[in-house]
Amino acid sequence: MQDPADQADYAEHSPLPTVREILALPEVEAGRPELVAGASGQDREVRWAHVAAGRGVAALLDGGELILTTGAGWPQGGPELRTLVEELLGAGISGIVLELGRGFAEPPEALIRGCDAHAVPLIVLRREVRFVQITQRVHQRILGAQNEALRARAEVHEMLTELGLNRSPVDYVVEQLAGTLQAPVVLEDPSHRVVAFAGFGSAVTESLAPWAGTVPAAGSPTVPAGSERVPVEARGTRWGALTALPGPAHPAGRRTVLELGAFALALGRLADAEGEQWLQFGSKRVFETLLGGRYRTDAELAAQLAAAGLPIEGRVVIAATLRGTGDFGAHPSLERAAIETALRRSVAPEGRVLLAPAAALEAGAGVTPGIEAEAEAGREPLLALISLPEDDPRAEGSPSRAAPPLAVRLARELDMLVPGPTPDAWRTHLALGAPERRLRQVVASLEQLRAAGRLAASAETGRVTVQQVERQPLAHLIRGLAGLPELQRFADDALGPLVEHDASTGPGHSGDLLRVLDAYLTNPSNRSLAANRARLSRSVFYQRLALIEELLGVDLADGETIATLTVALLARPV
Template sequence: MTETRTDATPVTVADALALPELQAGAPELVAGRAGLDRSIRWAHVVAGAGAIALLEGGELILTTGAGWPTDHDALDGLARSVVAADPAAAILELGAHFDAAPAELASACERHAIPLIVLRREVRFVQITQRVHQRVLAAQTEALAARADVHTMLTELGLNRSPVDYVVERLAETLDAPVVLEDSAGRVVAWAGGELLPQAALAPWAATRPDALPAGADSVAVEAQGKRWGRLSALPGPPHAAGRRTVLELGAFALALGKLADPDGEQWLRLSSKRLFDALLNGRYRSDTELATQLAAAGLPIDGRVLLGATLRGTEDFGGHSSLERAVLETALRRAVAPEGRVILVPDPTDDAAPSAGSRASAGEHDRTPLLALLSFPADDPRISAVAESGSAPPLAVRLARELDMLIPSPTPPGWRAHLGLGASGRGVRSLITSLERVRAAGRLRPTAAAGRVTVQQAERQALAYLVRGLSATPEVQEFASEALGPVIAHDSGSGPGHSGDLLLVLRAYLAHPTNRSLAAQRARLSRSVFYQRLALIEELLGVDLADGTTIAALTVALLARSD
């Protein structure tokens, strides 16, 4: 963090001009009107031309012109010395040595926007300096107190281990202006902006050049120990007693300390993703434009891109901690999408990963909480430009399988697989929302293809499954599924002679291959004779003919509505 300083001293040249002690001298501004808002660091009485070189800049100069030269060349040199000293303003009392401001000095002050003020009546310089010093010291005292308050607030937030987004909210509240935290890649991690809409506050980050902040904005780096993690910016707003930049620097320091304490180094990434998915899935946005701005600012471009939602989960035993499995899946997908594509990932916040009876648990499989993904690709990207031929894996899945091969630990059991669910691709925020909602509602379906350790399901190839899963939460569909499958489910849950508990599994295998009962028997891992017996029992329980097309369609819909 850079050296902390006060950058909002409220005493300006205009403030000094309003003092009664200066007004008593009938002041007249003869040059440098554009510099009336210059800050005054101190007030200093200057006698003679040689004392000008001792100034440090920012002073309010008070002089009678005593000891000044009167010829043109010498006055021109004096004027150059004055502007080189960069004072806040120069006040010349007329009468004793000059009856008007030297033209050379007035011209130089006008060019450099340094106010030059003449006094036509005699005043006491000591009273003016005293009043100016009182105002400057009071402002500095106020700034120190305000800075101490901000420091105390941020220290308490650190002791409370407050999340990053809450720290940013408090900074925005303190500055009464939008505050944006971005990572080293320019992606928005967190922001808070009061009444300002996201499309206005985040517009610089949603654009192709996030460095182009509006005039009046302040920005500081978030860094520590020689490592830069990002940038903290405040958009235009009112001044703060401690100085807007000082508040930002203290905030950046607190955020950097939190970053050092983050052992995984992924807190910012997960926070940004979580906020975006919360907005998208729970409708926490006012318009599609607002959501598109937030997504683009977080690193997921929308305009002119092909967008889709996806899920990714591990199946079977990974042979290691779930956090390692998730890290491998996330890293592999990011690498599979890079460099042209973009992805935002988050664990599904509402998935309990609990298998239901008769589904994956009965097959001895294990699913963890799936990852939800938002994907953005260039329009001509071959990984999503077309659906692969039947039976072959899409290019994205092939790329993902290759990345997994390089990342998974060698002891990983051979049965472990990564299951990739791909929603329908489209353009615009609305199609992205629909794609994610449908692939999420579909859950884990039977794969349509495989590549290495990756199994794939695709909305384009499983339109009925995606449609039914999207409607499965409605009471009417659940009632239909219960009525259609109730006798089979009840039989599976029973015990005793004739109760094998596998009728639902047999039915699922048959409906997957209704025209090839031999293949269906193989999928169910039963002999043909036993498989046929099970089918006959299902027909008896349900009172249906499994060769009937309408029955096959109805039972398929019922199974899809019931399965995870």
């Protein structure tokens, strides 16, 4: 007979026959069965069928048995019969089938009362049957169910072990689990932030509700009844938890499948010594959802953001991009770690931030060629969503040339994190969208920043240069439209002679006319400042401007010319 612990695991997915199902067997129906007590317990599962005689049968039971008896050897009444009934029912049996005739002409009253009190079905047979035929059929059903569970467990174990050995991405493992269990599955980190989620057709908002709300300080999210929850851990280290929300039974047992999934994820986590996959994947998944339009409603998106650790309700959200500029003097991974850590510390403790490498997002999220080029050069920009309380001063912009409060805080944190040998010219370029309270505006703001790429800074503080949508609306607008063929033709027509001249070599071809024009258009009313920006002497700068006017046939003092060339420069690829 199976070990009770194993039996409990098999029973988890309800493969065992119930008393109700056994009553429908032809071998039982041949005895003209009649349910006389314990009708509410007909759905009790039957773990084994046991033919019983005599008074000592209770000591032989493990629980879950269907007792088949004629009552031979039982007391006919009085305290002895009541004691026998109490012992049988106390053993946790699933039901009693009493064949009338040999031991009892009618079921004893003590047995009827006891079965009713314990909701244990009592079935009487008024015609003689062969108990061996009933036990044979019942045991065939039970063993068949157990064999099915073993086969299912082996198949799931093989699949998930292969996923773990193959270091399959966490989202793929979670998707396979959800498909196997036909139920939503959520992987969370130790802080209860959702790392990966597969909904299996369920409403995202409802499925993620336990993680989107406030998590009790004393424990994990409160999941619905019928959920299964197991830790993801190995070698004494716990990396998170895996939860399967309510769903249909599985032959291998829902908890068993989930534990095997946790094992596969633990194998992958052990192979990822730095934990990069787990650290990045939750944020990457949210950005792909947001930028790829993979959500149906704002409420659904808000639930995913909150579950990933970015609260939305009653807060403002700022879209941002960050990138290093200039020589950092060390490996790009160290540069990125310094920028990420500085930003997280800049918004702490009240703020929250989600970060993801821009080029790591799927093509469906619309990664721009400019971002891909930067990634290939090892200077991959970071996308960020920053959530702050509505009254937080760091959520405020800066209408003047001064840097906004968030940039000032970021510069201070960088000063404490950047290694001493870092060249003085190195900077972090921070592009900030406007503080938003509506999710659709947040999405639009992030898309606008990504399309704009890196623009000239509107402010600088410490090692941080800042571009702000609120301060540079035209530049962000034009960059957002730069992919239109009509705008590209406009830029080519307006700047073609300068591009051709810069590409030529020989006397008078310095290759810097576009740079000089950009410096001039940034400060059209102050040519001395523009010359400094172009890093040229005033006389050489004026000579370049005269050459630009000659090549383009324009007057650079004319307002319409300034507007036309400004738009053309902004429309050029980053």
